[in-house]
Amino acid sequence: MFFLAIVALLILAYAGMVLYFSWVWANLSAQASLQKNRGEISHPIPFSKEAESKCLSVVVVFRNEAKNLPALIADLVRQDLPQKYWEILWVDDFSEDESLEIVKKAQNSLPNSQILRNDTFSHIFSPKKRAITQAISRAEGKWIVCTDADCQVPISWLSTILNYFQQTDAYFVSMPVRIFAQDSFFQEWQAVEFASLIGTGAVCVALRKPTMCNGANIAYNKAIFEQVGGFAGSEHIPSGDDEFLMHKIAKQFPLKVQFLKSQAVLVSTQANENWHQFFHQRKRWASKWEHYQNSFAKMLAVFVFLANLSVLVLPFWIFEKTWVVLGLLVFKFVAEFVFLTAVLRFFQQKKLAFWIPILFVLYPVYAVFFALISRLKSYEWKSRHYERT
Template identity: 45%
Template sequence: MTFFLLAVSLLYALFTFILWLTWLRIPQVQSVVVDGDAPVITVVIPVRNEAESIEDLLQDLSQQAYRHFEVVVADDSSTDNTLAIVQAYARRSSFDLHPLPLTNEQTASPKKRAITQSISLAKGSLIVTTDGDCRVGPHWLTAIAAFYSQTNARLISGPVTFTTEENLFDSLQTVEFASLIGTGACSMALDFPTMCNGANLCYVKEVFVEVGGFAGVDHLASGDDEFLMHKIAARYPNGVRFLKNANAIVRTKPHRSMRAFYNQRKRWASKWRAYESYLPSLLAVFVFLSNAAPIVAIVAWLTGFLNGNTTLVVIGLKAVPEFLFLRQILVFLQKKSSVNVIPLTQLIYPLYVVFFGLAAQGKGYVWKDRKLS
């Protein structure tokens, strides 16, 4: 057991150290677009019951410095007045805004349906997706368009973080989310893309059609972002890139209730079983084992099966490289105040990963007032 714990911990330390160095080597690009290279962008926003926040996002879009864009808001049968707010805003909007009411039909993946129908109406050559509860800065689309012009990437993943932290629970979510954003960014830089976030995602419309959109994964409620990224990466091995630009940061609200947090994380964790590529599945198992190792080591020490020095080594091999990596990501995301919460997150996160890794084996969760499988 000692050999296994040390081996897993050493591999994880090496893995995290490589991520840290990779992040440092990803260049921070400039938001400069040559007028002749300015692509038309269609911003797709699938929504359901976002009456409290959708107008804030639309106001952010009205203030974009980049003006070659249109917006499609696909309303998935909201039970509040989300659609009415969007329709009213469209009548006075300074940009092309197209409300798209969707029928309340039974579907395994409402979000994929919303995105697919929106893309069928899109006039832009680039599709940019975000969520109805997000906020974006005035140079968000400029940063995306500039990066596309500079790289000709087939899919661009952008940074996402939370708006403000009002309590410790919010700060813990910020640190955890930063680890996902950073790991996804580094995996793209290493040409082995594993994860991205649909709250800040861009891809070429023709490429979406070329890979068949969500065909083959449309029976899964989650994964409108990652499964599409994997399909595009398989067709274009060097075509998936991360946009490391502070102007491109999208901010969303942290979960205020444990129930909402649980359902989202279970939804995320449930995706790994459906990965066709071996790498994301292997990474998911590796992360699970790496986070289980400190728990096993502490239990083994308390029960006399492991000495204290070995236990400290197992914990240290995980904690030190993680701190270095997470600190860099949080500083980039303009969340330096959350750096102090990293040690507490490291105490809780192993239990969290093990719990959701096991919880994801069960089927079904509630999302947007719907029970999905």
């Protein structure tokens, strides 16, 4: 009975935490929210007339993204922030397809862009961190905005970000990202699971305990990036250009890391196309937690692992303590359902709530599996093989 008590305590604590997260998410207001009409922005927030040119420098690192780049380029062309106030720094990470040619053609409609080759700062092991560092060294903007080549961005993305920086004293801003869900179980399951990660990351930032963010939609002050030493200390880790930087800035400036909850900056990204990609992506993500310098982020990762492990062992008492087991599972399900439906509603993906019961069953197995498999030595990313450090 002692072990059942420990398991029950972990599950109750986890469910209580998720319900609290739901309350924080509901009360997380967007300081730069825009009015919406049929899903489109109808009243963009005006940016300051006093803004100097090249306030924002958008950084996009691409490798073999010929299929996805045209959509991102089209969205950038449509931005309602005049091009004199921002620039794009494209960094080609040795693409082997037509990506570079596509970006070169885009300069006709985006003359405020530069194209760089990821061939400097060789002391940085991570190709993406190396590329971003190179772009920042050439950036003219006061603020750096990062997204990925397989993303799509709303029309008022940049004007809202600029307005937010002008209205606040933020140094690092995390913003929402959702996964395209194209009517397949595999993609919709990814979208729901991804929503839980983005929502959790947003709540932790709001609580001044930043843990997770996504490099597909972040922005930060260039001078602060340089002041904290950029990616120094994590150059040997292939990923983490987003979270490790956020943790570094939060350590020195805990009140300057913020989350912008606004559909005007809601970025959409592609789902993994197959299980092989998904496996290596989640394995890469799971392997980062042990490198965290942020103690709260480490503690949260361990706590979530133990809570999900508790769910897996709970059925051992199903016949002996039936109502206790069912009560714990129902409480956990209700907590997760409330939180996930709130995040999915914001993401305009309410129909995906249908998958929450399935995720409820699968996620404990998934979470424990990837926590354990992350200990293995290698993974793949962008057609490259990495050994875990």
